[in-house]
Amino acid sequence: MTIVAVLGLGEAGALYARGFRDAGYEVAGYDPFTTLGDRDIRQEADLATTLGGAELVISLVGARAAAAVANDAFPMLAAGTVYADLNTGSPALKAQLEEGASSANVLFADVAVLAPVPRAGVRTPLMASGKGAERFRELVMPAGTPVEAIGGAAGDAAARKLLRSVFMKGLAAVVIESVGAAERAGADTWLREQIVSELSGDANVLIQRLIDGSRLHAERRAHEVEDAQAYLDELGQPTWMSAATIQWFAQLLHEADSAHSSEGAHA
Secondary structure (H helix, E strand, C coil): CCEEEEECCCHHHHHHHHHHHHCCCEEEEECCCCCCCCCCEEEECCHHHHHCCCCEEEECCCHHHHHHHHHHHHHHCCCCCEEEECCCCCHHHHHHHHHHHHHCCCEEEEEEECCCHHHHHHHCCEEEECCCHHHHHHHHHHHCCCEEECCCCCCHHHHHHHHHHHHHHHHHHHHHHHHHHHHHHCCHHHHHHHHHHHHCCCHHHHHHHHHHHHHHCHHHHHHHHHHHHHHHHHHCCCCHHHHHHHHHHHHHHHHHHHHHHHHHHCC
16 A cells, blocks of 8 residues: 655645545645544644655645755655655756755655646646656556656756646636626626637637737737727726737737848848
8 A cells, every 4th residue: 555645735735635545545644734634644743754654745835835844854755755746836946856855865756736636636637757757657646646757857847837827827817807897898798708719619720820810910909909908997997918918019019020120131
């Protein structure tokens, strides 16, 4: 029976602890601020006892505490133990943690969580890099945890997650801004249908059309968004995403002008 230690028993940590328990793992938990009170999950009062005998350590303590907890844990772990950091952190932080783990003969896995954990619990899609990535994938496979081990160094998975976050969090912000404005204008049902229609086609075609169309028609679209921003101001809706969009069109126009100037110089 694989022994898993889950550090941090907030929403995500609790779901992973219960998911591993239900999959037949022996689970120990540590969180000085939360009492899980869950049957068959051994929650300990100190870190050393929690880590005793663990083959896999899952860290979900949050980015701010990730380094401190990891550095405390590494000397307490047996050689070959996998320490999987699932906290959202910078690539530099993950690389630093792998250095500390290697000094203690611990296998470090930089693990990016690619979907909200409450949606699927222990079956949430993950991406892992670092020296312990492949071993991490092997250890969680019996729980049905989907892991893409991409190889490379610790920090590579974190970097990809941050790139994804630019899109996902930016998409959320633009939806909030546009739907909020539509609600003020009494047109939210119509706008929601427009959004669904745009997102329901060929996603690859949509992505390239957005990129190519923005570059080709940057000047016209900038004026359109300026008009949209003025209308949102009238509605009393914040326009932070609209303002950023205008800045992007200005950058695309600058790039186009620079390219044309360079072509003229070499003609």
